Every structure is written in structure tokens, then in C-alpha cells.
Amino acid sequence: MPKRKYDPAYIKYGFIAIEHGGEALPQCVVCMKSLSNAAMKPSLLKRHLETNHADKKDRYQSYFQRLGKNVKRQRMDKTGQIYQKGAGIVKASYEVALLVAKNMKAHTIAVSLIMPAAKILVSHVIGEKAVAKLECVSVSNNTVQRRIEEMSVDIADQVVEGVKSSKYGFAIQLDESTDITNCSQLLVYVRFTQSNAAKTELLLSQDLSSTTTGKDILNVLDNFFKQNELDWGKLVGCPTDGAPSMLG
Structure with missing residues (x-):
């Protein structure tokens, strides 16, 4: 019906x-x-x-x-004004944290600049009564840090789930290099299909605390695959300039 x-x-x-x-x-x-x-x-x-x-x-x-x-x-459900008001406050907090992350600014900028600027704009354009509503939005240093970490975890989960559901398997590309602090970094990019379109995302970024041999890199990658239940059988190659390449 x-x-x-x-x-x-x-x-x-x-x-x-x-x-x-x-x-x-x-x-x-x-x-x-x-x-x-x-x-x-x-x-x-x-x-x-x-x-x-x-x-x-x-x-x-x-x-x-x-x-x-x-x-x-x-x-108290999604149609209630109490829920909608609370959801709007939390969403605004996440949006500010995302803005801080995208611009690679210190987390404290939300308190020292963004919130004061928002209050000035609202007070002059909408009115003083609306300024009080901004006090409910949490943009403290710890909150912004926590929001960014939560969004990072969510993005990583989405990538992993996309790789798992890829119809034609997936390909990876590895890059091991040393940063300015003389610390070895392993970057793993993955290419997979989603909604009949090819996507390339960062799958893993991890420090190599000991040596950087091929065995060390394989162990790090194998542990990541096991933790996230990724199937080695669906790996179709390591693309380099469009051609499969296995080195080291």
C-alpha cells in the first residue's frame, strides 16, 4: 500500500x-x-x-x-524543536572545526578570531538577541581538536568501506620518504571503484619507527589490512604511471 x-x-x-x-x-x-x-x-x-x-x-x-x-x-525525536536546536548547535561546531582544519590554522583561532568575528557580524546584521545563541556553540581548543579527529576517523572509515565494496578490486601505490624531522613516513594511496567511477584516496599514513626495509613496509601494510579486514585477494596491483609495478 x-x-x-x-x-x-x-x-x-x-x-x-x-x-x-x-x-x-x-x-x-x-x-x-x-x-x-x-x-x-x-x-x-x-x-x-x-x-x-x-x-x-x-x-x-x-x-x-x-x-x-x-x-x-x-x-525529543528528529522532528522536535529541542532536537533540531541541539543538532544545529553541534553541526555548527563541526563546520567551524572543518574550516579550521581546511585552512591548517591553530585550533585556538576558533576562540580568538572566528567566534568574536561571528558575534560582531551577527550583532550588527541581525541584532544583539541573536548573539546570545552563539554562546551555545562550543569552539574551544579541545572541542575543535576532538571534532577534527572524529571527522578524520569517519573519512578513513568511509575509504575503507569503499575499498571493501569495490566491484573490481583495488590497487595501491606506496611512497616511503623522510620528513624534515628525519622521521620515515609511509604513505599508501588506493584506487578503487565506487558508483561505477574510479576514485583515488589516501588509505594509510604512518610513521616507520624502526627500519624501512621492504619487509617492514609489508608488515605495516599487512597489519593495517588485518585490522580493517581488507582482502589481499582483491589487490590487483600497484599502479605507477598507469602500469603495474612491484619493486623491492
């Missing part, structure tokens, strides 16, 4: 919509009761109002709209 959609006009019967299990359900703003998706019909909604709340059936639509706003404010 096709799922019924909520019509904003249903508020005149005292019903708003609530999402549950991927479908819209009508919720009464008077008794807070949720009906099935099949009951999303004007006749059934009107019957509920007249049967269960007969003393309110002649109320103006604005009355039900006020009740609907109170119900939405109290909800």
Missing part, C-alpha cells in the same frame, strides 16, 4: 505529523495520540476530533496551531 502524506491543512482537525519508522503518522495535538498512516484521511481525523474532543471541534484553526507548536517543542 502506498504511504499517505501529511497535508498541512489537517491541522484544522487538530493533527500534526510525526515521523516513525520512515513513515508519517498523524498525531493529535490535544491528546498526543498517534494514529496509523492509514488514518491519514480527513474523514478519519475529523471523526477522532468529534468523538474524543467534542468540546474542541468548533475551535479556530489558530488554536490547534498553538497546541501543535507546543507539541513539537516537547518532542
